[in-house]
Amino acid sequence: MAVTKPAGGKPAGERVHRAAVRLFATKGFHGTGIRDLAKAADLSSASLYHYMPTKERLLADIMRTSLQGLLDAATGELDGVTDPVERLDRLVVLHVTRHAREPLRTRVVDNEVDALTPASRRDVVGIRDAYEKLWSDTIDDGLRSGVFTTTRPATTRLALLDMCNGVARWFSPGGELGRSDLADHYADLARRMVGAPPKQPR
Amino acid sequence: MAVTKPAGGKPAGERVHRAAVRLFATKGFHGTGIRDLAKAADLSSASLYHYMPTKERLLADIMRTSLQGLLDAATGELDGVTDPVERLDRLVVLHVTRHAREPLRTRVVDNEVDALTPASRRDVVGIRDAYEKLWSDTIDDGLRSGVFTTTRPATTRLALLDMCNGVARWFSPGGELGRSDLADHYADLARRMVGAPPKQPR
DNA sequence: TCCGGTCTATCGATCGATTGATCGACCGAG
DNA sequence: CTCGGTCGATCAATCGATCGATAGACCGGA
Known part of the structure; x- marks a missing residue:
């Protein structure tokens, strides 16, 4: 009413x-x-x-809240989880699922960073860095404990993130491939990349 | 003079x-x-x-020639090579090397597709599709001959390309990691993703 | 039940600035 | 004297943003 x-x-x-x-x-x-x-x-x-208030502030708000939501969700998802393989699994599944559920929002976050004013950009990049640190720490843990085998962990982290970000560029909801299957497949790819054993050893 | x-x-x-x-x-x-x-x-x-002639045509020319150059180089690189693993290696190394040598040009190609007029877009997307078909065919060959083990080859192809495209977003010439080492590392990652044996089995 | 006052939401009209593009004039080398 | 290359001046259109005004909802006091 x-x-x-x-x-x-x-x-x-x-x-x-x-x-x-x-x-x-x-x-x-x-x-x-x-x-x-x-x-x-x-x-x-x-x-x-x-x-x-402004077209630019509207953009900044969209990017900031979207990234903050991702960071919060990831932090919650990893809470108490110590096994690096399980942590990587959860990061990939969360990331891919979100990117597949809201590809438009994600594309804005990924592509419009340099349309921001320097002040807004600092905020946004700060959140993104905090999020990516979750990935770095996970990879480092896996290497330290010997379950991951990869040289150049920094480069591998970038490759992983770029691969997962790409989902937002081509995924269209309602396609033949469901979000859940997609996320599982990406988790498998990620395990292969870092040299971790697959989920169900054949 | x-x-x-x-x-x-x-x-x-x-x-x-x-x-x-x-x-x-x-x-x-x-x-x-x-x-x-x-x-x-x-x-x-x-x-x-x-x-x-026009700002838009300038953009279209940049994208078209850049993509055509990539397609030509890839076609030449694969000429006569039948082994799927070798083909994938060459595709990844060529792609990554180019993206690392000219990250700016690549970023334009990857990000400004929808700034094109419909006519220009058709041209550009046509070339891109032909290039990506080289990847699809390579993966299909590898699966048929049994050297690759991956479910969902179409999704894996997208993941591979997104991963390799990402290089242009963060690589800066003159950094600690050289282009050649970078390309080799990505070739290794790609092999892992499709389930092919690593280059030098330890 | 009515009244004045306030607040939110909306609009047409318009601001100065900037956009992509064009014009006619000019200049120097051949 | 021509002509490829260059420019200042300027075009209509559009840009992001602001203006004053209006319509209606809501509220406290008579």
């Missing part, structure tokens, strides 16, 4: 957010005009500014 | 091309203004149009 206008059924603030994610992901931040955004959110370009 | 102005020592057309690659890679196509480009190429914005 609070809804007065049938403009999509969702509250306006959420419509702006969703439209921004979709447009920034598909056309890029600089490729998306304030009027494109307004049209997609079913608002005038003036009304837009009731829900965002 | 042909050089009349000391504007960087290079001919103007090449300066435009180089500046475009650098700016498109770091600030994005839509984030790069015609005046930024002119300044970086040490020309007026009007003179720019003696070396390009």
Whole structure:
């Protein structure tokens, strides 16, 4: 009953957010005009500014909350887990599942970093670094305890992350491959890359 | 002696091309203004149009020639090579080496596809598809002959390519890791991913 | 039950700045 | 005297952002 206008059924603030994610992901931040955004959110370009301070701040908020959510989820997922193989499994499954569930949001996070102002960029990159440290620590642990065999752990970490990030570029929900199967397959690939034994030894 | 102005020592057309690659890679196509480009190429914005028909066509040319060069090199590299493991090795080494030698150009190719007009996009995506088919065929061959063990070859191909593409995002020439060592490491990772035996069995 | 006041949400109109692109003029080498 | 190369000036269009105004919901006091 609070809804007065049938403009999509969702509250306006959420419509702006969703439209921004979709447009920034598909056309890029600089490729998306304030009027494109307004049209997609079913608002005038003036009304837009009731829900965002600035176009750049809208982008920064999207990226910051998305990355923070990933970091929080990963921290929770690893809580109490000490086995490096299990830790790597969980990191990959969480990462891939998220990227497959929200490929648009992820693409914005991955591709629009240098559209941010220096201040926003510092925040975002700081969160991302904290997240990637979870991966570094896991790989280092695995090497120390001997379950991983890989030279150049730093490079391997980058290769792992790039591989997992790529999912957001091509995965389309509703395809033949489900999110869960996809995540399992990536976890297997990750184990192979670091030289850990496969999940079900044939 | 042909050089009349000391504007960087290079001919103007090449300066435009180089500046475009650098700016498109770091600030994005839509984030790069015609005046930024002119300044970086040490020309007026009007003179720019003696070396390009349109900003978009300049981008399309950069992407098309870069991708075509990669496809040609790969085709030549695979000529006569039938062993799937050797083929995969060569594909990875070529791909990674190129991405490490010219990360800026590669970033443009990878990130600015949807800044193209539909016509240009068709061309570029067509070349890219032909290139990726080399990878698909190699993986299929390896599976058929039994040297590769991987379920879901299509997904594994995507994971491989995303991993190798990622190099352009973080590699900086002159770092501690050389291009050749990097390429070898990636070839090893690729072998592990498809389940092929490592190069030097310890 | 009505009233004045406040707040949120929305808009059309418009701001100055910048966009990609074009024009005519000029310059120096051949 | 021509002509490839270069430029300042400028075009219409669009950019991100702001303005004042309006409509309606809600609230406390008469």
